[in-house]
Amino acid sequence: MTQLSQFHDAQSQSFESTSSYIATEALKQAVNAARMLQKPLLIKGEPGTGKTLLAEQVSTSLGMKLITWNIKSTTKAQQGLYEYDAVSRLRDSQLGDDKVYDIKNYIKPGKLWEAFTAPERVVLLIDEIDKADIEFPNDLLHELDRMSFYVYETGETIHAVNRPVVIITSNNEKELPDAFLRRCFFHYIDFPDEKTMRQIIDVHFPEIRETLVSEALQIFFKLRQVAGLKKPPSTSELIDWLTLLMADDLPEEVLRNRDPKTAIPPLHGALIKNEQDVRLLERLAFMTRR
Incomplete structure (x- = not known):
């Protein structure tokens, strides 16, 4: 050919x-x-x-x-x-x-x-x-x-x-x-930017609330920016996390109004996959409280 x-x-x-x-x-x-x-x-x-x-x-x-x-x-x-x-x-x-x-x-x-x-x-x-x-x-x-x-x-x-x-x-x-x-x-x-990530989410969750997506993505990308994380959360882990948030019918207010002094989001086990990263986020939360 x-x-x-x-x-x-x-x-x-x-x-x-x-x-x-x-x-x-x-x-x-x-x-x-x-x-x-x-x-x-x-x-x-x-x-x-x-x-x-x-x-x-x-x-x-x-x-x-x-x-x-x-x-x-x-x-x-x-x-x-x-x-x-x-x-x-x-x-x-x-x-x-x-x-x-x-x-x-x-x-x-x-x-x-x-x-x-x-x-x-x-x-x-x-x-x-x-x-x-x-x-x-x-x-x-x-x-x-x-x-x-x-x-x-x-x-x-x-x-x-x-x-x-x-x-x-x-x-x-x-x-x-x-x-x-x-x-x-x-x-x-390359890791998806926010626009591409929203398209990916729409494919998996066509009926998801836009407000929940916005709050979840804000937390997700902030987590990825934390210096020293051994394993930043990935796209597949974001999808798992959103699945849990929707299954628990968790209102976006819980994400929006959560304690700003804590660095660990609800149901974080879907996003954070090792104890070193959990301890790092806990230390960051402790330093913020001080």
């Missing part, structure tokens, strides 16, 4: 916001640019800014199946291609099972194999790639670049029938190799 035809393909089916996901113009451009270049889209951003959810929404927006490969600290790149179960084959040979004569019975396809051989183009999410060993991204360079890999046990090469839309997320737990970065289109999801 030529660069020009790739461009027209990306433009004819561009990624847009969905009924449950607000994408900024910069994010939409990043998704569509990565598709045009046929490169993996590497997404970074604060936890809770919707990196993983993005892949789900790209899948919905473009009408493609989503295949998710969740990466852990023990995950090896080979597992994304395939795994050969030599132990089961040895056991079956000892039991005299005839299926041992076909080695394909012991080859378990991985997520890349599944994405490459899907009958229609899919979205492949490689989620939290930075959790794995530092060599993990380098071990996938050829496969993501050439969209193919070799199966040594069977002597066959698996080629991508339809090149998948590859989305890779990272929480910056460790640096990714330069060689890997060169093969990706990169986008950092």
Whole structure:
């Protein structure tokens, strides 16, 4: 496929916001640019800014199946291609099972194999790639670049029938190799400003009171500005907090007229996720009272 035809393909089916996901113009451009270049889209951003959810929404927006490969600290790149179960084959040979004569019975396809051989183009999410060993991204360079890999046990090469839309997320737990970065289109999801946050809230709570949103957002953004917080509250935590405020039918007056000498909002467990930050806010409240 030529660069020009790739461009027209990306433009004819561009990624847009969905009924449950607000994408900024910069994010939409990043998704569509990565598709045009046929490169993996590497997404970074604060936890809770919707990196993983993005892949789900790209899948919905473009009408493609989503295949998710969740990466852990023990995950090896080979597992994304395939795994050969030599132990089961040895056991079956000892039991005299005839299926041992076909080695394909012991080859378990991985997520890349599944994405490459899907009958229609899919979205492949490689989620939290930075959790794995530092060599993990380098071990996938050829496969993501050439969209193919070799199966040594069977002597066959698996080629991508339809090149998948590859989305890779990272929480910056460790640096990714330069060689890997060169093969990706990169986008950092900035934390939403108040206008974008209101749009996100409207998607989740179309019937919410505007006065409650205003008071909650004022507290939320003030919390994020507190110096020294180990984990500032994220978008997903704001949504959880608003869910609780609405479930308890908490009037916005409780937020508006709360004691200005306390730094901890009601139901703060939805926003503050560790004891160090709770203690910090308590100390700030104590200093204010003094």
